[in-house]
Amino acid sequence: MRLYYRDTAIWIALAVIIGLIVGVLDAVFGRVLLIITSFRTAHFFYLIPFLTIGGLITVFLYQRYGKVAGRGMGLIFNIGHHTDDVIPKRLIPLAMVATWLTHLFGGSAGREGVAIQIGATVANRIGDIAKVKNRHIMIMLGMAAGFSGLFQTPFAATLFAVEVLVAGVIYYSAILPTLVASVVAAQTSRFLGLSRISFSIVNLPKIDPLTIIKLLILGVIFGIVGFGFSWLLVKTKIKLATLLPNPYTRIIVGSIILSILFMTLGQGRYSGLGTNLILDVFQGGHIFAWDFILKLVLTILTLSLGFQGGEVTPLFAIGATLGMVLGALFGLPLTFVAALGYAAVFSSATNTFFAPILIGCELFGFSLLPYLFITISVSYAFNFNHSIYSAQSILKAKKTDH
CATH class of the missing domain: 1.10.3080.10 (Clc chloride channel)
Structure with a gap:
């Protein structure tokens, strides 16, 4: 029992560190993306003809520098499944820059893939430093922090991370540290000026x-x-x-x-x-x-x-x-x-x-x-x-x- 509480305390400490770092990176990524989106909206007809240029730069970056990092979310899942060990640190700038290019020139895409990759890369690196063997839990902490830091939904991010690696399986033992990483990341990115979209739905039908x-x-x-x-x-x-x-x-x-x-x-x-x-x-x-x-x-x-x-x-x-x-x-x-x-x-x-x-x-x-x-x-x-x-x-x- 004492060993269990000690391990839990260690996981929580790592979760705080991951949440802080990922929250900062999410805030930078998200705020730049918002600036780019506003700029594209104001100058759409001047930028959309250069979508090909943005695509060519993206392909070049991943062909020249990506290597294993080019596998993106597939690599993250493989680390979580213990079939891979290393996430190159270059994945973070590559994914961020490539996504900014996509949005600058008008491509239709999201942002959560980058946030999750940022979180997982940071968490995996901290796992290397701390010599953590349960790497799938580290990946869950990183995925949750990345998702929560960007979308500012810590409860949803927690459940997403502990259920997405294997559909039909819930990693209950990871819920508490994952929640800590999610809350810390969300609060950090919010403190740094990243906000979320939310609406109150009050007109609800009667359940009959x-x-x-x-x-x-x-x-x-x-x-x-x-x-x-x-x-x-x-x-x-x-x-x-x-x-x-x-x-x-x-x-x-x-x-x-x-x-x-x-x-x-x-x-x-x-x-x-x-x-x-x-x-x-x-x-x-x-x-x-x-x-x-x-x-x-x-x-x-x-x-x-x-x-x-x-x-x-x-x-x-x-x-x-x-x-x-x-x-x-x-x-x-x-x-x-x-x-x-x-x-x-x-x-x-x-x-x-x-x-x-x-x-x-x-x-x-x-x-x-x-x-x-x-x-x-x-x-x-x-x-x-x-x-x-x-x-x-x-x-x-x-x-x-x-």
Whole structure:
């Protein structure tokens, strides 16, 4: 028992260190990204023609300097599964710069992939210094800190980290230190000026049999859309790599097509993170019925060509805009269904259950909990064990302590 408390104290101490470092890095990465996004929005037509240049620089950097770091999230998962040992420190500047380039020139991508890679790299390095053998726990601390520092949702980040490595398995023993790393990272990045988007959903329908039936159907739709995103992302990457095996040729041809699409489809409406769409949903802006489809397709193309970033924020935008459309069809409050979609599509695409529920609660209010639980229970079941994280291990119907 004494040994258990000693080990727990050590994990917590390491979690504090990781949270502080990752919180600072997330704040730098996130604030620069916000500046870049504002600049791109103001000068979109001057920057979008140079998307090819940004892509070529990205490919060059990863071809010239990336090496094993070019495996990105796959490498992070392999470290967590103990099939790799080293995450090069150069992964951090490479991922940050490449993502900034993607967003500067108008690519449709997220940011969480970079934040998680930053956190995992820092945590793994500290694990080397401290000679920690349980490297999967260190990776969880880093992933949680990276996610929380960027999105400022420490509870969701904690559950995300302990359930995402192996779908169907919860690493209960890692929850406390992971929560500490998440809280410290979130508070650090917030102190350094990084804020989060949150909205209060107060117009909630009564929970009755008809509402429950509607939530179950919504869960099916959100689940299939999340599955579709993850499945198409994997297939498109493989198909493009087969058709255009040279990464430079692939990025040139694809970027020219993307530039034309971004200019003609909404004039930059579908570029970047998708936070513009999220704000339109929850602040009374105009949403088109096809917004979620175009954001989905353009994000998949952007990432499949080799641009860097992430998938989560675009998934939030896809889920929210789809929810807005479905809310009108189902006769439910629009922003209520949008909040459900925000979390449920993320759940399906990442093959996680508890983290999306907490994301919904932290961003939209804990009064949404029963509705989220019902909807996400279905969306999680309808992802058919697919995930945007191709290196995620699958172990269904079994949750054990490790």
